[in-house]
Amino acid sequence: MSAPNTLTATEIARQIDAGTLSAEAVLRAHLDRIDQRDADVLAWSHLARDAALEKAKALDRGPRKGLLHGVPMGVKDIIDSYDQPTGYGSPIYKTHQPLADAATVALARDAGAILLGKTVTTEFANRFPGPTRNPHNPAHTPGGSSSGSAAAVADYQVTLATGTQTGGSVIRPAAFCGIVGYKPTYGHFPTAGMKANTEWLDTIGAYARSLDDIALFRAALMAIPYRPIEAPLSPPRIAVCYTHHKAELSPEGRAAVESAAAALAKAGAKVTEIDLPAPVSDMTAGQKTLSAFDGPRAHADEARRFQDLLSKSLREDKLAAGAKIDHTAWTAARRLGEHGRAAVDALFDDIDVILTAPAPGEAPVGLGFTGHATFNLLWTYLWMPCVTLPFTRGPNGLPVGIQLVGRQHEDARLLDLAAWVQGALR
Amino acid sequence: MSAPNTLTATEIARQIDAGTLSAEAVLRAHLDRIDQRDADVLAWSHLARDAALEKAKALDRGPRKGLLHGVPMGVKDIIDSYDQPTGYGSPIYKTHQPLADAATVALARDAGAILLGKTVTTEFANRFPGPTRNPHNPAHTPGGSSSGSAAAVADYQVTLATGTQTGGSVIRPAAFCGIVGYKPTYGHFPTAGMKANTEWLDTIGAYARSLDDIALFRAALMAIPYRPIEAPLSPPRIAVCYTHHKAELSPEGRAAVESAAAALAKAGAKVTEIDLPAPVSDMTAGQKTLSAFDGPRAHADEARRFQDLLSKSLREDKLAAGAKIDHTAWTAARRLGEHGRAAVDALFDDIDVILTAPAPGEAPVGLGFTGHATFNLLWTYLWMPCVTLPFTRGPNGLPVGIQLVGRQHEDARLLDLAAWVQGALR
Numbered sequence: 001m002s003a004p005n006t007l008t009a010t011e012i013a014r015q016i017d018a019g020t021l022s023a024e025a026v027l028r029a030h031l032d033r034i035d036q037r038d039a040d041v042l043a044w045s046h047l048a049r050d051a052a053l054e055k056a057k058a059l060d061r062g063p064r065k066g067l068l069h070g071v072p073m074g075v076k077d078i079i080d081s082y083d084q085p086t087g088y089g090s091p092i093y094k095t096h097q098p099l100a101d102a103a104t105v106a107l108a109r110d111a112g113a114i115l116l117g118k119t120v121t122t123e124f125a126n127r128f129p130g131p132t133r134n135p136h137n138p139a140h141t142p143g144g145s146s147s148g149s150a151a152a153v154a155d156y157q158v159t160l161a162t163g164t165q166t167g168g169s170v171i172r173p174a175a176f177c178g179i180v181g182y183k184p185t186y187g188h189f190p191t192a193g194m195k196a197n198t199e200w201l202d203t204i205g206a207y208a209r210s211l212d213d214i215a216l217f218r219a220a221l222m223a224i225p226y227r228p229i230e231a232p233l234s235p236p237r238i239a240v241c242y243t244h245h246k247a248e249l250s251p252e253g254r255a256a257v258e259s260a261a262a263a264l265a266k267a268g269a270k271v272t273e274i275d276l277p278a279p280v281s282d283m284t285a286g287q288k289t290l291s292a293f294d295g296p297r298a299h300a301d302e303a304r305r306f307q308d309l310l311s312k313s314l315r316e317d318k319l320a321a322g323a324k325i326d327h328t329a330w331t332a333a334r335r336l337g338e339h340g341r342a343a344v345d346a347l348f349d350d351i352d353v354i355l356t357a358p359a360p361g362e363a364p365v366g367l368g369f370t371g372h373a374t375f376n377l378l379w380t381y382l383w384m385p386c387v388t389l390p391f392t393r394g395p396n397g398l399p400v401g402i403q404l405v406g407r408q409h410e411d412a413r414l415l416d417l418a419a420w421v422q423g424a425l426r
Numbered sequence: 427m428s429a430p431n432t433l434t435a436t437e438i439a440r441q442i443d444a445g446t447l448s449a450e451a452v453l454r455a456h457l458d459r460i461d462q463r464d465a466d467v468l469a470w471s472h473l474a475r476d477a478a479l480e481k482a483k484a485l486d487r488g489p490r491k492g493l494l495h496g497v498p499m500g501v502k503d504i505i506d507s508y509d510q511p512t513g514y515g516s517p518i519y520k521t522h523q524p525l526a527d528a529a530t531v532a533l534a535r536d537a538g539a540i541l542l543g544k545t546v547t548t549e550f551a552n553r554f555p556g557p558t559r560n561p562h563n564p565a566h567t568p569g570g571s572s573s574g575s576a577a578a579v580a581d582y583q584v585t586l587a588t589g590t591q592t593g594g595s596v597i598r599p600a601a602f603c604g605i606v607g608y609k610p611t612y613g614h615f616p617t618a619g620m621k622a623n624t625e626w627l628d629t630i631g632a633y634a635r636s637l638d639d640i641a642l643f644r645a646a647l648m649a650i651p652y653r654p655i656e657a658p659l660s661p662p663r664i665a666v667c668y669t670h671h672k673a674e675l676s677p678e679g680r681a682a683v684e685s686a687a688a689a690l691a692k693a694g695a696k697v698t699e700i701d702l703p704a705p706v707s708d709m710t711a712g713q714k715t716l717s718a719f720d721g722p723r724a725h726a727d728e729a730r731r732f733q734d735l736l737s738k739s740l741r742e743d744k745l746a747a748g749a750k751i752d753h754t755a756w757t758a759a760r761r762l763g764e765h766g767r768a769a770v771d772a773l774f775d776d777i778d779v780i781l782t783a784p785a786p787g788e789a790p791v792g793l794g795f796t797g798h799a800t801f802n803l804l805w806t807y808l809w810m811p812c813v814t815l816p817f818t819r820g821p822n823g824l825p826v827g828i829q830l831v832g833r834q835h836e837d838a839r840l841l842d843l844a845a846w847v848q849g850a851l852r
Binding site: 082093095096099100101102103105106107109110187190191192193195196199200222223224294296297298299300301302303304305323327331334335338342409 | 508519521522525526527528529531532533535536613616617618619621622625626648649650720722723724725726727728729730731749753757760761764768835
């Protein structure tokens with residue numbers, strides 16, 4: 001029998017339901033794993049060992065609570081929790097104890113999830129990194145900004161975790177850590193209680209080690225009925241898209257997309273290569289304009305009162321740069337988004353899903369730089385649902401994934417299509 | 427000389443700059459007014475008398491801080507402040523002291539504004555009212571949900587105040603209290619640090635007793651350069667729009683729009699009556715779908731842990747109703763918004779501004795019901811900038827205003843056009 005910390009949430013829920021596993025046993029297996037590995041991975045900014053264990057015991061005494069009954073969950077420490085400190089990756093908030101749970105935390109608890117702890121985020125989900133290491137090789141970054149969530153799920157320290165993506169902060173760490181990452185259509189997971197970075201882009205997302213778990217977690221986080229994933233019976237139409245950043249792909253990143261495309265065509269998919277319509281080529285820049293403009297505004301209080309406690313990177317790359325951006329450039333970027341989204345939506349008359357890279361390639365060496373979001377910025381700003389699937393390994397033996405991008409609002413369909421892709425690539 | 431609490435912010439800034447008035451004198455005049463009137467109006471959920479006075483003295487000792495140097499400001503108590511309690515209009519948060527200022531609070535302080543206090547909001551900016559009374563007649567509602575901000579500015583207890591609008595919560599109270607209210611294009615004022623009600627609709631807005639003050643306040647709250655209002659030299663093209671809710675206008679509400687339209691035509695404007703394009707007739711329902719759907723999600727923590735501390739109105743009209751809405755209805759409402767906004771935007775090839783009612787008519791009698799948002803919901807969901815201008819009086823002697831609605835993102839132009847309208851109506 002597999003150790004309970006290596007099971008999926010779907011399997012944990014099934015076994016607890018069948019009476020063959022207890023929430024306490026699941027929780028203890030995760031705590032054991034954390035005991036072994038925490039010093040190497042450093043994924044947690046706060047661990048609630050005792051409270052989580054008490055909660056597991058209480059769940060074992062009571063009736064089934066919901067979809068996630070007894071499933072341990074990590075929450076990126078940019079998202080509020082009423083009973084655990086929430087530091088936003090900044091010394092300014094080291095004493096911060098919110099009075100309320102963020103919506104996604106409360107909804108997951110409603111479904112029976114156990115909040116095992118808060119996971120390391122970069123400073124305010126920007127660039128300045130935390131201590132977390134890639135569980136596949138501690139000399140490499142796990143990616144950011146959802147560093148701790150991706151690393152903890154990949155390392156079997158927790159079953160599910162939430163992250164947030166403003167640039168590439170859910171999809172990229174999933175690729176670097178070799179797990180499934182899901183960034184929903186903008187606005188699908190409620191953001192109440194998440195520390196704002198960039199309105200218009202901030203999207204809460206999810207990590208798991210299986211697609212089925214993403215579907216389960218998604219239903220809980222949206223408070224919608226759960227429908228298990230069903231891969232379509234006939235092969236889908238897949239559009240391979242290297243974006244206008246093709247030259248920035250590393251050899252292993254490009255090879256992964258090419259080899260996945262070939263395998264999917266062999267499995268019967270109608271695979272074509274597409275160029276994105278005209279407005280989209282400016283959307284990477286548009287994303288940067290929105291994000292920079294919001295910097296000195298969303299962080300106005302921290303900039304005003306705690307300048308010395310901000311990283312140099314935040315002060316210079318975000319606050320100083322953002323203060324130079326004109327409001328008319330911001331409104332132009334907002335209009336660009338509308339045009340770009342409409343143009344890309346029209347593509348879906350002829351395609352089912354886009355296949356692209358989730359990151360340039362393997363996780364870079366070192367912990368100071370969390371990697372380029374080049375293959376994420378435009379999808380984030382297109383508000384389209386994205387999934388990272390683990391696929392292969394790169395020259396350093398680190399995970400290299402692929403990214404699937406679906407039509408806006410058709411998130412459930414994207415997960416179904418991803419299941420077809422995963423089946424075809426096996 | 428006018429008492430300093432009756433001056434506009436623009437005038438206060440000018441006189442403080444000229445050395446003919448001190449921030450302390452301004453603040454004391456407001457405190458005197460509050461002493462006289464607070465028991466009748468009950469606009470404040472927290473007053474920072476001493477801290478505000480200390481701040482005024484400190485400003486008088488230092489150099490000019492910015493656009494709002496020495497101007498007293500009220501902030502709707504749905505918006506966080508680091509040094510004043512923030513109750514969100516709910517007993518759940520009666521001990522709540524945020525660690526940080528919301529973005530709009532910090533930006534206003536950056537510009538030299540003095541946070542005089544937090545103003546009464548309905549429960550979580552929904553329907554359940556606070557104690558505030560209409561300063562023109564205490565038997566009538568000031569409107570909601572930004573009840574305290576509108577009443578305090580109208581009653582000369584503070585110079586400027588912020589509010590929030592998800593349905594009609596900035597524009598309607600301005601009309602009921604006889605002041606200028608401004609709801610920007612969705613997303614123009616940063617919402618970081620505002621308690622979420624409905625993503626996709628929540629918009630921070632501003633109250634003042636003059637249009638010039640709105641322009642000044644706006645520049646501070648967006649951290650953009652200040653450009654004083656300039657009314658256009660030639661008369662604009664004005665589209666009168668009763669919306670598909672015309673039958674719900676009270677006689678005085680309809681008469682105000684008709685008489686304003688006639689006066690503006692006489693002043694040279696090209697006045698036409700328009701019907702809104704097809705998708706818009708469903709946008710009132712679309713607004714309600716979005717708002718209801720978000721209810722049990724944005725308030726998931728309060729619903730989970732503090733059910734007994736929620737009003738019956740919130741539990742039934744928002745949480746229970748919202749739980750019944752299917753996610754596909756929500757995505758349909760989101761798509762409707764995209765179509766409606768594109769359709770209305772196209773109208774502006776032939777018109778400059780829309781003239782409509784800000785509310786059905788005068789403020790209703792009683793404090794239990796804050797009035798219908800019928801003439802606000804669709805504009806909120808169209809994300810278009812709106813301004814209430816005080817205009818006339820109704821059968822009970824209470825204020826009746828008009829509402830001007832501009833093209834999305836062209837907020838500065840809307841204020842210029844509003845100045846032309848105000849000049850023509852004088």
